[in-house]
Amino acid sequence: MRLSYNQMVVDPMSDADLDRLFQAFADATRRDIVRRVTVAEYSVSGLAALYAMSFAAVQKHVAVLERASLVTKEKRGREQIVRGNHEGLQNARRLLDEYEAIWRQRVVRIADILAEG
Amino acid sequence: MTVISSTKNLEALSFTLIAEFDAGVERVWQVWEDPRQLERWWGPPTWPATFEQFDFQPGGKAGYYMTGPEGEKAGGWWLFTSIQAPSQLEFDDGFADDNGAPVEAMGTTHAVVTLEDLGGRTRMTINSSFESEEQMEQMVEMGMEEGMKEAAGQIDAILSEHARI
Numbered sequence: 001m002r003l004s005y006n007q008m009v010v011d012p013m014s015d016a017d018l019d020r021l022f023q024a025f026a027d028a029t030r031r032d033i034v035r036r037v038t039v040a041e042y043s044v045s046g047l048a049a050l051y052a053m054s055f056a057a058v059q060k061h062v063a064v065l066e067r068a069s070l071v072t073k074e075k076r077g078r079e080q081i082v083r084g085n086h087e088g089l090q091n092a093r094r095l096l097d098e099y100e101a102i103w104r105q106r107v108v109r110i111a112d113i114l115a116e117g
Numbered sequence: 118m119t120v121i122s123s124t125k126n127l128e129a130l131s132f133t134l135i136a137e138f139d140a141g142v143e144r145v146w147q148v149w150e151d152p153r154q155l156e157r158w159w160g161p162p163t164w165p166a167t168f169e170q171f172d173f174q175p176g177g178k179a180g181y182y183m184t185g186p187e188g189e190k191a192g193g194w195w196l197f198t199s200i201q202a203p204s205q206l207e208f209d210d211g212f213a214d215d216n217g218a219p220v221e222a223m224g225t226t227h228a229v230v231t232l233e234d235l236g237g238r239t240r241m242t243i244n245s246s247f248e249s250e251e252q253m254e255q256m257v258e259m260g261m262e263e264g265m266k267e268a269a270g271q272i273d274a275i276l277s278e279h280a281r282i
Contacts, residue, residue: 100123100134103243107121107136109158110148110241114140 024068029053030061037071038084044073047082131246138239142232145239146203149230156181164191169217175200179208180217194219198227206230 024030029051036042036050048058062082065071069088074081123134138145148154152168160166160183170180179195192213199207211225231242 100132103123103134104121105161106158107134111138113148113154113157114138114144
């Protein structure tokens with residue numbers, strides 16, 4: 001069944017992409033990192049100072065987000081600078097938009113039925 | 118023209134949509150209660166739904182399949198967990214195999230439908246919550262198939278034609 005749905009998808013994200021995306025969002029610290037770096041850039045050490053966890057632990061979270069294309073990491077001198085990856089975030093947004101589209105179309109069909117009286 | 122609002126919360130794995138209809142609560146309740154009306158709107162025109170089983174009472178089950186353009190079938194089931202006519206309906210929604218048996222591995226969505234009287238008009242609130250990231254992923258994959266068919270601009274055009282939605 002899953003195959004038959006996928007065959008109709010024009011431009012699907014691969015299952016692996018989706019797995020990475022949802023895995024990335026499954027953790028509260030990672031969600032907080034995404035919120036912060038979408039607004040401003042942070043160094044990994046700057047992020048590590050915000051949470052009660054080691055530099056290495058924060059670095060791992062950043063790596064998960066990087067694999068999910070939600071953030072980018074760039075070396076600048078001795079620092080690693082983390083920024084939001086707007087394209088990746090837009091993909092996440094698009095997934096939810098698609099679900100919303102199902103319901104908006106259902107609402108239009110309900111209104112059509114109601115209009116018949 | 119009435120605004121339809123929606124809230125998508127990736128973190129809470131939930132989705133809420135509010136729509137208003139130019140019909141009374143009792144009438145809107147019928148589109149949920151009557152499987153013949155329900156199957157006219159649950160699936161898109163290209164994938165219409167057919168409800169073979171519809172036991173509309175708390176603890177009752179519904180079974181349906183959607184038929185694609187090539188005759189392919191995709192099955193689903195509902196379990197009604199709470200029914201308070203004509204104001205609130207709750208059900209679990211999952212996938213089914215070719216024999217209508219639940220596919221446990223694909224998870225379920227819990228839906229809460231609330232109808233409120235706005236002095237002859239009706240506000241309908243749908244809240245869907247997903248049990249896991251994987252479940253939401255599967256629902257969204259299905260959503261892509263339908264969503265792709267109608268770009269956001271086209272949907273807006275349809276909505277503006279139906280000025281009373």
